[in-house]
Amino acid sequence: MKKLALPLIGILFPLSVFSQFSLESSSTLPRANDTIVKQCVEYRDPGRSGANVLWDFSELELLDDAYTISYGQIGDSLTGTEHRTTYYYGVSGDSLFFHGYEKNTTWMKYVRPELLLKYPVHYGDSLQSYYQGLGKYCTDLSLDVMGTTDVKADAYGFMVLPSGDTLRHVLRVRSFKRMAEGSDILDLRRFERSLLSPLLPIDSIDCRLSNDTAILEIETFRWYALGYRYPVFETVRGVTVKNKESKEFFAFSFFYSPQEHAYLSDDMVNLALLSVEEVRSRVEKKSVSYDDNENSLGRDILNYNVYWETSDETVRLDYRLSGDAEVAVYLYDMQGRTLVVCPVKNYPDGFYSQEFDFLEMDSGQYLLLMVVNGKRYTEKIIK
Numbered sequence: 298m299k300k301l302a303l304p305l306i307g308i309l310f311p312l313s314v315f316s317q318f319s320l321e322s323s324s325t326l327p328r329a330n331d332t333i334v335k336q337c338v339e340y341r342d343p344g345r346s347g348a349n350v351l352w353d354f355s356e357l358e359l360l361d362d363a364y365t366i367s368y369g370q371i372g373d374s375l376t377g378t379e380h381r382t383t384y385y386y387g388v389s390g391d392s393l394f395f396h397g398y399e400k401n402t403t404w405m406k407y408v409r410p411e412l413l414l415k416y417p418v419h420y421g422d423s424l425q426s427y428y429q430g431l432g433k434y435c436t437d438l439s440l441d442v443m444g445t446t447d448v449k450a451d452a453y454g455f456m457v458l459p460s461g462d463t464l465r466h467v468l469r470v471r472s473f474k475r476m477a478e479g480s481d482i483l484d485l486r487r488f489e490r491s492l493l494s495p496l497l498p499i500d501s502i503d504c505r506l507s508n509d510t511a512i513l514e515i516e517t518f519r520w521y522a523l524g525y526r527y528p529v530f531e532t533v534r535g536v537t538v539k540n541k542e543s544k545e546f547f548a549f550s551f552f553y554s555p556q557e558h559a560y561l562s563d564d565m566v567n568l569a570l571l572s573v574e575e576v577r578s579r580v581e582k583k584s585v586s587y588d589d590n591e592n593s594l595g596r597d598i599l600n601y602n603v604y605w606e607t608s609d610e611t612v613r614l615d616y617r618l619s620g621d622a623e624v625a626v627y628l629y630d631m632q633g634r635t636l637v638v639c640p641v642k643n644y645p646d647g648f649y650s651q652e653f654d655f656l657e658m659d660s661g662q663y664l665l666l667m668v669v670n671g672k673r674y675t676e677k678i679i680k
Contacts, residue, residue, distance in 0.1 A: 318453065318466040318523045320418035324566045325526055326393065327377065327386065329370035333527050334557035335379065336363040338459055340548045343469070343518040343532050344604035345676060348420070350454030351600035352467070352520065353615045353648065354530060357459045357550065363557070391416045397430060403440070405432030409496050411446055413472075420468060423449040427502050431491055439483045439491075443502045444476040444512075455600040455617060456520060457648070458529065459552050466523035466574070474515040477505045511539040513546070522555070524571035526564060529553050598622060598646075599669045603676045610656045612678055614665065618646045627666040628653055636663070655680055 339358045344350065366379045374396060375386040385396040387410065394410035412426035425447050432440040452469040506512060514536045519528040530553065535546040561567060601616035614626065624644050628637035637653060653665075660680050667674040 318468050318521075319420070320414065320416060320450075320468060320470075320521055322388075322391065322393075322416040324524075324570060325521060326388065326416070327368050327375055328526065328560065328564075329368055329375060331368045331526070331560035333366050333553055333560070334363045335366055336552045336554070337361040338550045338552045340534075340550045341532065342604040342606075343471075344602040346451040346469075346471075348453060349597055349600045350452045350469070351602045351615050351617045351648075352454065352456040352469075352530070353602070353617075353650075354459050354550075354552070355457045355461060357552070359459060359552070363554075386413075395428075397432070403432060403434050405430050405440065405442070406492065408492065409443075411474075412448075413446075414448065414470070418450050418468070418470065420450050420453050423447070427499055429497055429502065431488070433483055433488060434480070437483055438480045439488045441479045442476060443497065443505060444474060445502070445506065446475075447473045454602075456522065456530065458554070460554050460556065462555055464522040464529065464555070467529075468521050470519050470521065472515075472517040472519075474517070475506055476513045476515065477502075477509045478513065511537055513537055514543075523574055524567050525555055525558055526560065526567055527553060527558065529555055597672075599667075599672075599674065601667065601674065603665060603678065606652070610654065612653045612655055612665075614651045614653070614667075615648070616650075616667070617648050618644055618669075620646050622670050623668075624649075625668045626651060627668075629664045629666065631662045631664065641668070 337360045338354075339360060341354060341357055344352065364379065366377055369376045369378065371385075373387065375388065377384045377386065382398055382400040384398045387394045387396050392412055393414045393416075395407060395413055396410050397404075397406040399405065407428055407430040409427060409429035411428035412424060415422075415424055425445060427445055428443065430440075430442040432442070434440055449471050450468055451471045454467055454469075456464045456467045458464065516534050516536075518532045520530040521527075522529045531551040532549070533551075534548045536543050537546050561571075598618055598620045599616060599622070600619075601614065603612065603614050605611070606613055616624075618624070622644055623641050624639075625641040626637070626639040627635060629635055636658075639651065655678075658680060663678040663680070665676045665678055
Protein backbone atom coordinates (compact mmCIF):
# COMPACT_ATOMS: atom_id res chain seq x y z
CA MET A 298 0.00 0.00 0.00
CA LYS A 299 1.20 3.50 -0.74
CA LYS A 300 1.87 5.34 2.49
CA LEU A 301 0.86 8.88 3.36
CA ALA A 302 3.20 11.01 5.44
CA LEU A 303 1.08 11.83 8.48
CA PRO A 304 1.81 14.10 11.41
CA LEU A 305 1.05 12.64 14.82
CA ILE A 306 -1.63 14.99 16.08
CA GLY A 307 -2.25 15.44 19.77
CA ILE A 308 -5.78 14.07 19.76
CA LEU A 309 -6.23 10.81 21.64
CA PHE A 310 -8.59 8.09 20.42
CA PRO A 311 -8.95 4.77 22.29
CA LEU A 312 -7.56 1.99 20.11
CA SER A 313 -10.74 -0.02 20.66
CA VAL A 314 -12.85 2.46 18.66
CA PHE A 315 -11.47 1.03 15.42
CA SER A 316 -12.83 -2.48 15.94
CA GLN A 317 -16.00 -1.32 14.18
CA PHE A 318 -15.90 1.93 12.22
CA SER A 319 -18.95 4.25 12.22
CA LEU A 320 -19.74 7.47 10.37
CA GLU A 321 -19.59 10.65 12.46
CA SER A 322 -20.62 14.07 11.17
CA SER A 323 -17.29 15.53 12.33
CA SER A 324 -15.32 13.21 10.03
CA THR A 325 -17.67 12.37 7.11
CA LEU A 326 -19.95 15.37 6.53
CA PRO A 327 -19.00 17.12 3.23
CA ARG A 328 -17.24 20.47 3.60
CA ALA A 329 -17.22 23.60 1.45
CA ASN A 330 -14.01 24.12 -0.57
CA ASP A 331 -13.11 20.40 -0.62
CA THR A 332 -12.25 18.74 -3.94
CA ILE A 333 -12.11 14.99 -4.62
CA VAL A 334 -11.27 12.97 -7.73
CA LYS A 335 -13.73 10.48 -9.22
CA GLN A 336 -13.05 7.84 -11.87
CA CYS A 337 -15.37 5.37 -13.59
CA VAL A 338 -14.26 1.73 -13.40
CA GLU A 339 -15.61 -1.61 -14.55
CA TYR A 340 -18.91 -2.40 -12.77
CA ARG A 341 -18.68 -4.92 -9.95
CA ASP A 342 -21.50 -6.68 -8.14
CA PRO A 343 -21.32 -5.30 -4.57
CA GLY A 344 -21.57 -8.79 -3.08
CA ARG A 345 -22.89 -9.90 0.28
CA SER A 346 -23.89 -7.83 3.28
CA GLY A 347 -22.80 -8.55 6.84
CA ALA A 348 -19.64 -8.54 8.92
CA ASN A 349 -16.01 -9.16 7.94
CA VAL A 350 -16.57 -8.76 4.20
CA LEU A 351 -13.65 -8.68 1.76
CA TRP A 352 -14.06 -6.31 -1.17
CA ASP A 353 -11.25 -7.00 -3.63
CA PHE A 354 -11.50 -4.40 -6.40
CA SER A 355 -7.82 -4.68 -7.36
CA GLU A 356 -8.56 -6.26 -10.76
CA LEU A 357 -11.11 -3.68 -11.93
CA GLU A 358 -10.25 -1.83 -15.11
CA LEU A 359 -10.21 1.98 -15.13
CA LEU A 360 -12.57 3.05 -17.93
CA ASP A 361 -12.44 6.85 -18.22
CA ASP A 362 -10.27 9.78 -17.31
CA ALA A 363 -10.69 11.01 -13.77
CA TYR A 364 -12.61 14.21 -13.06
CA THR A 365 -13.21 16.34 -9.98
CA ILE A 366 -16.12 16.95 -7.63
CA SER A 367 -15.94 20.38 -6.00
CA TYR A 368 -17.88 21.27 -2.86
CA GLY A 369 -18.96 24.80 -2.06
CA GLN A 370 -21.44 26.92 -0.12
CA ILE A 371 -24.32 29.03 -1.43
CA GLY A 372 -26.23 30.65 1.43
CA ASP A 373 -27.24 27.87 3.81
CA SER A 374 -26.84 25.20 1.14
CA LEU A 375 -23.84 22.95 0.69
CA THR A 376 -23.17 22.29 -3.00
CA GLY A 377 -21.39 19.58 -4.94
CA THR A 378 -20.54 20.18 -8.60
CA GLU A 379 -19.54 17.59 -11.19
CA HIS A 380 -19.99 17.42 -14.97
CA ARG A 381 -21.56 20.91 -15.02
CA THR A 382 -24.35 19.83 -12.66
CA THR A 383 -24.68 21.37 -9.20
CA TYR A 384 -26.31 19.35 -6.42
CA TYR A 385 -27.73 21.05 -3.32
CA TYR A 386 -27.57 19.64 0.21
CA GLY A 387 -28.64 20.85 3.62
CA VAL A 388 -27.83 19.94 7.21
CA SER A 389 -30.46 20.03 9.95
CA GLY A 390 -29.43 18.84 13.39
CA ASP A 391 -27.85 15.41 12.94
CA SER A 392 -29.22 14.84 9.43
CA LEU A 393 -27.97 15.39 5.87
CA PHE A 394 -30.62 16.13 3.23
CA PHE A 395 -30.68 16.37 -0.57
CA HIS A 396 -32.46 19.51 -1.78
CA GLY A 397 -32.23 19.29 -5.58
CA TYR A 398 -29.99 20.05 -8.53
CA GLU A 399 -29.57 22.27 -11.56
CA LYS A 400 -27.71 22.28 -14.88
CA ASN A 401 -27.96 24.16 -18.16
CA THR A 402 -31.30 22.68 -19.20
CA THR A 403 -32.87 21.42 -15.98
CA TRP A 404 -33.76 22.82 -12.56
CA MET A 405 -35.18 20.62 -9.79
CA LYS A 406 -36.13 21.59 -6.24
CA TYR A 407 -37.04 18.97 -3.65
CA VAL A 408 -39.92 20.62 -1.81
CA ARG A 409 -39.84 17.59 0.48
CA PRO A 410 -36.07 17.00 0.89
CA GLU A 411 -34.62 13.51 0.72
CA LEU A 412 -32.99 12.27 3.95
CA LEU A 413 -29.57 10.84 3.02
CA LEU A 414 -27.88 10.14 6.37
CA LYS A 415 -28.58 10.58 10.06
CA TYR A 416 -25.43 10.77 12.19
CA PRO A 417 -23.84 8.85 13.73
CA VAL A 418 -24.19 5.88 11.36
CA HIS A 419 -23.32 2.50 12.89
CA TYR A 420 -23.29 -0.89 11.20
CA GLY A 421 -26.90 -2.11 11.07
CA ASP A 422 -28.51 1.35 11.29
CA SER A 423 -31.32 2.04 8.82
CA LEU A 424 -33.79 4.78 7.90
CA GLN A 425 -36.55 5.49 5.39
CA SER A 426 -37.72 8.80 3.97
CA TYR A 427 -40.15 10.18 1.41
CA TYR A 428 -39.20 12.92 -1.02
CA GLN A 429 -41.01 15.15 -3.51
CA GLY A 430 -39.53 17.44 -6.15
CA LEU A 431 -40.75 19.99 -8.67
CA GLY A 432 -38.73 21.31 -11.58
CA LYS A 433 -38.61 22.47 -15.16
CA TYR A 434 -36.81 21.58 -18.36
CA CYS A 435 -35.77 24.65 -20.37
CA THR A 436 -38.90 26.74 -20.91
CA ASP A 437 -40.89 23.84 -22.29
CA LEU A 438 -41.77 21.31 -19.59
CA SER A 439 -42.65 21.20 -15.92
CA LEU A 440 -41.29 18.18 -14.07
CA ASP A 441 -42.33 16.35 -10.94
CA VAL A 442 -40.65 13.54 -9.05
CA MET A 443 -41.53 11.66 -5.85
CA GLY A 444 -40.68 8.47 -4.07
CA THR A 445 -39.02 6.73 -1.15
CA THR A 446 -35.43 6.16 -0.08
CA ASP A 447 -34.25 3.33 2.19
CA VAL A 448 -30.76 3.61 3.66
CA LYS A 449 -28.87 0.97 5.63
CA ALA A 450 -25.29 0.51 6.81
CA ASP A 451 -25.35 -3.09 5.67
CA ALA A 452 -21.73 -4.30 5.76
CA TYR A 453 -18.26 -3.67 7.10
CA GLY A 454 -14.89 -5.20 6.37
CA PHE A 455 -11.61 -4.94 4.44
CA MET A 456 -11.05 -3.46 0.97
CA VAL A 457 -8.44 -3.73 -1.78
CA LEU A 458 -8.79 -0.79 -4.20
CA PRO A 459 -8.01 -0.65 -7.96
CA SER A 460 -4.86 1.29 -7.05
CA GLY A 461 -3.67 -1.64 -4.92
CA ASP A 462 -4.19 0.29 -1.67
CA THR A 463 -5.62 -1.75 1.21
CA LEU A 464 -8.07 -0.33 3.73
CA ARG A 465 -8.76 -2.19 6.97
CA HIS A 466 -11.79 -0.39 8.40
CA VAL A 467 -14.53 0.06 5.80
CA LEU A 468 -18.27 0.60 6.30
CA ARG A 469 -20.68 0.17 3.38
CA VAL A 470 -23.92 2.16 3.15
CA ARG A 471 -26.69 0.99 0.80
CA SER A 472 -29.31 3.39 -0.54
CA PHE A 473 -32.37 2.09 -2.41
CA LYS A 474 -34.41 4.79 -4.12
CA ARG A 475 -37.81 4.27 -5.80
CA MET A 476 -38.90 7.11 -8.06
CA ALA A 477 -42.00 8.08 -10.02
CA GLU A 478 -41.55 10.87 -12.56
CA GLY A 479 -43.85 13.00 -14.69
CA SER A 480 -43.82 15.98 -17.06
CA ASP A 481 -46.29 18.43 -18.58
CA ILE A 482 -46.33 21.52 -20.78
CA LEU A 483 -44.87 24.33 -18.70
CA ASP A 484 -47.35 26.94 -17.45
CA LEU A 485 -45.04 29.28 -15.55
CA ARG A 486 -47.71 30.86 -13.35
CA ARG A 487 -49.16 27.49 -12.36
CA PHE A 488 -45.66 26.13 -11.78
CA GLU A 489 -44.77 28.97 -9.40
CA ARG A 490 -48.00 28.35 -7.45
CA SER A 491 -47.19 24.64 -7.18
CA LEU A 492 -43.89 25.45 -5.46
CA LEU A 493 -45.90 27.08 -2.65
CA SER A 494 -48.59 24.39 -2.44
CA PRO A 495 -48.85 22.00 0.55
CA LEU A 496 -46.83 18.79 0.31
CA LEU A 497 -48.53 15.68 -0.95
CA PRO A 498 -49.69 13.23 1.75
CA ILE A 499 -47.47 10.19 2.20
CA ASP A 500 -50.35 7.96 1.06
CA SER A 501 -50.42 9.79 -2.28
CA ILE A 502 -46.73 9.07 -2.88
CA ASP A 503 -47.24 5.39 -2.04
CA CYS A 504 -50.23 5.28 -4.39
CA ARG A 505 -48.22 6.86 -7.22
CA LEU A 506 -45.40 4.33 -6.78
CA SER A 507 -47.89 1.45 -6.81
CA ASN A 508 -49.93 2.58 -9.80
CA ASP A 509 -47.55 4.31 -12.21
CA THR A 510 -46.99 2.29 -15.36
CA ALA A 511 -43.22 2.75 -14.98
CA ILE A 512 -40.95 3.65 -12.07
CA LEU A 513 -37.19 3.88 -11.66
CA GLU A 514 -35.30 2.04 -8.92
CA ILE A 515 -31.75 3.17 -8.11
CA GLU A 516 -29.54 1.10 -5.82
CA THR A 517 -26.35 2.81 -4.64
CA PHE A 518 -23.59 1.37 -2.48
CA ARG A 519 -20.96 3.67 -0.97
CA TRP A 520 -17.89 2.44 0.86
CA TYR A 521 -16.49 4.73 3.58
CA ALA A 522 -13.04 4.14 5.08
CA LEU A 523 -11.65 5.25 8.40
CA GLY A 524 -9.76 8.52 8.00
CA TYR A 525 -11.44 9.69 4.78
CA ARG A 526 -14.31 12.17 4.70
CA TYR A 527 -15.76 10.98 1.38
CA PRO A 528 -16.48 7.51 -0.02
CA VAL A 529 -13.57 5.63 -1.56
CA PHE A 530 -15.74 3.45 -3.81
CA GLU A 531 -19.29 3.54 -5.15
CA THR A 532 -21.59 1.45 -7.32
CA VAL A 533 -24.84 2.73 -8.84
CA ARG A 534 -27.38 0.55 -10.64
CA GLY A 535 -30.66 1.74 -12.13
CA VAL A 536 -33.60 -0.48 -13.08
CA THR A 537 -36.84 0.50 -14.79
CA VAL A 538 -39.92 -1.37 -13.60
CA LYS A 539 -42.71 -1.39 -16.17
CA ASN A 540 -45.79 -3.59 -15.87
CA LYS A 541 -44.00 -5.49 -13.07
CA GLU A 542 -41.08 -6.36 -15.37
CA SER A 543 -37.60 -5.08 -14.49
CA LYS A 544 -34.98 -4.01 -17.00
CA GLU A 545 -31.51 -2.72 -16.17
CA PHE A 546 -31.15 0.90 -17.26
CA PHE A 547 -27.54 1.59 -16.20
CA ALA A 548 -24.79 0.22 -13.95
CA PHE A 549 -21.60 2.07 -12.97
CA SER A 550 -18.79 1.80 -10.45
CA PHE A 551 -16.67 4.74 -9.32
CA PHE A 552 -13.28 4.87 -7.61
CA TYR A 553 -12.24 7.79 -5.40
CA SER A 554 -8.51 7.20 -4.91
CA PRO A 555 -7.40 7.90 -1.31
CA GLN A 556 -4.20 9.35 -2.76
CA GLU A 557 -6.31 12.05 -4.47
CA HIS A 558 -8.26 13.16 -1.37
CA ALA A 559 -6.56 16.56 -1.53
CA TYR A 560 -8.62 18.06 1.32
CA LEU A 561 -6.73 15.91 3.86
CA SER A 562 -4.03 18.54 4.36
CA ASP A 563 -6.42 20.64 6.46
CA ASP A 564 -8.82 17.95 7.72
CA MET A 565 -7.49 17.68 11.27
CA VAL A 566 -10.09 15.14 12.42
CA ASN A 567 -9.29 12.64 9.69
CA LEU A 568 -5.54 13.25 9.90
CA ALA A 569 -5.77 12.31 13.57
CA LEU A 570 -7.74 9.16 12.79
CA LEU A 571 -5.21 8.10 10.15
CA SER A 572 -2.30 8.78 12.48
CA VAL A 573 -3.75 6.77 15.35
CA GLU A 574 -4.70 3.93 12.99
CA GLU A 575 -1.11 3.79 11.76
CA VAL A 576 0.15 3.51 15.35
CA ARG A 577 -2.52 0.95 16.23
CA SER A 578 -1.59 -1.16 13.22
CA ARG A 579 2.08 -1.22 14.25
CA VAL A 580 1.15 -2.22 17.81
CA GLU A 581 -1.12 -5.00 16.54
CA LYS A 582 1.54 -6.40 14.20
CA LYS A 583 4.06 -6.48 17.06
CA SER A 584 1.63 -8.30 19.36
CA VAL A 585 0.77 -10.86 16.67
CA SER A 586 4.43 -11.76 16.20
CA TYR A 587 4.70 -12.90 19.85
CA ASP A 588 2.19 -15.72 19.47
CA ASP A 589 0.74 -16.15 15.99
CA ASN A 590 -1.07 -19.37 16.88
CA GLU A 591 -2.87 -17.96 19.91
CA ASN A 592 -3.82 -14.84 17.97
CA SER A 593 -5.27 -16.72 15.01
CA LEU A 594 -7.38 -18.99 17.20
CA GLY A 595 -8.58 -16.18 19.45
CA ARG A 596 -10.14 -13.93 16.81
CA ASP A 597 -11.87 -14.05 13.46
CA ILE A 598 -9.11 -14.08 10.84
CA LEU A 599 -11.38 -14.27 7.78
CA ASN A 600 -12.76 -11.56 5.50
CA TYR A 601 -14.71 -12.86 2.51
CA ASN A 602 -17.18 -11.99 -0.22
CA VAL A 603 -19.40 -14.02 -2.56
CA TYR A 604 -20.79 -12.49 -5.75
CA TRP A 605 -21.83 -13.19 -9.33
CA GLU A 606 -19.37 -12.40 -12.08
CA THR A 607 -20.82 -10.19 -14.81
CA SER A 608 -21.54 -13.23 -16.99
CA ASP A 609 -24.15 -14.46 -14.47
CA GLU A 610 -22.74 -17.94 -15.03
CA THR A 611 -19.95 -17.91 -12.46
CA VAL A 612 -20.00 -17.28 -8.72
CA ARG A 613 -16.74 -16.02 -7.24
CA LEU A 614 -15.53 -16.43 -3.67
CA ASP A 615 -12.84 -13.97 -2.56
CA TYR A 616 -11.30 -14.29 0.87
CA ARG A 617 -8.45 -12.92 2.95
CA LEU A 618 -6.74 -14.74 5.81
CA SER A 619 -4.93 -12.58 8.36
CA GLY A 620 -3.16 -15.66 9.76
CA ASP A 621 -2.41 -19.30 8.93
CA ALA A 622 -5.59 -21.38 8.75
CA GLU A 623 -7.14 -24.69 7.74
CA VAL A 624 -9.74 -24.01 5.04
CA ALA A 625 -12.36 -26.21 3.36
CA VAL A 626 -15.11 -25.12 0.94
CA TYR A 627 -18.31 -26.97 -0.02
CA LEU A 628 -21.23 -26.23 -2.36
CA TYR A 629 -24.62 -27.88 -1.79
CA ASP A 630 -28.04 -27.75 -3.39
CA MET A 631 -31.07 -27.26 -1.14
CA GLN A 632 -31.73 -31.01 -1.07
CA GLY A 633 -28.41 -31.43 0.72
CA ARG A 634 -26.53 -32.95 -2.21
CA THR A 635 -22.84 -32.10 -2.35
CA LEU A 636 -21.91 -30.46 -5.67
CA VAL A 637 -18.37 -29.23 -4.99
CA VAL A 638 -15.81 -30.24 -2.37
CA CYS A 639 -12.53 -28.42 -1.76
CA PRO A 640 -11.02 -30.53 1.04
CA VAL A 641 -9.27 -29.19 4.12
CA LYS A 642 -5.94 -27.58 3.33
CA ASN A 643 -3.51 -25.39 5.24
CA TYR A 644 -3.14 -21.86 3.87
CA PRO A 645 -0.78 -19.08 4.97
CA ASP A 646 -2.11 -15.56 5.45
CA GLY A 647 -2.98 -13.83 2.18
CA PHE A 648 -5.66 -13.31 -0.49
CA TYR A 649 -7.42 -16.18 -2.27
CA SER A 650 -10.13 -16.59 -4.92
CA GLN A 651 -12.22 -19.49 -6.16
CA GLU A 652 -14.82 -19.67 -8.93
CA PHE A 653 -17.86 -21.95 -9.21
CA ASP A 654 -19.37 -22.68 -12.62
CA PHE A 655 -23.18 -22.42 -12.56
CA LEU A 656 -23.71 -22.64 -16.33
CA GLU A 657 -25.18 -26.16 -16.25
CA MET A 658 -26.95 -25.78 -12.91
CA ASP A 659 -30.71 -25.37 -12.61
CA SER A 660 -32.33 -22.18 -11.37
CA GLY A 661 -32.89 -22.22 -7.63
CA GLN A 662 -31.09 -21.86 -4.33
CA TYR A 663 -27.68 -23.23 -3.34
CA LEU A 664 -25.61 -23.15 -0.16
CA LEU A 665 -21.91 -22.28 -0.02
CA LEU A 666 -20.13 -23.42 3.16
CA MET A 667 -16.64 -22.36 4.25
CA VAL A 668 -14.95 -23.94 7.26
CA VAL A 669 -11.98 -21.95 8.57
CA ASN A 670 -10.15 -23.31 11.61
CA GLY A 671 -13.32 -25.21 12.47
CA LYS A 672 -15.61 -22.15 12.26
CA ARG A 673 -18.45 -22.36 9.73
CA TYR A 674 -19.52 -19.56 7.35
CA THR A 675 -22.54 -20.03 5.07
CA GLU A 676 -23.91 -18.01 2.17
CA LYS A 677 -27.09 -18.63 0.16
CA ILE A 678 -26.72 -18.34 -3.63
CA ILE A 679 -29.77 -17.76 -5.84
CA LYS A 680 -29.61 -18.46 -9.56
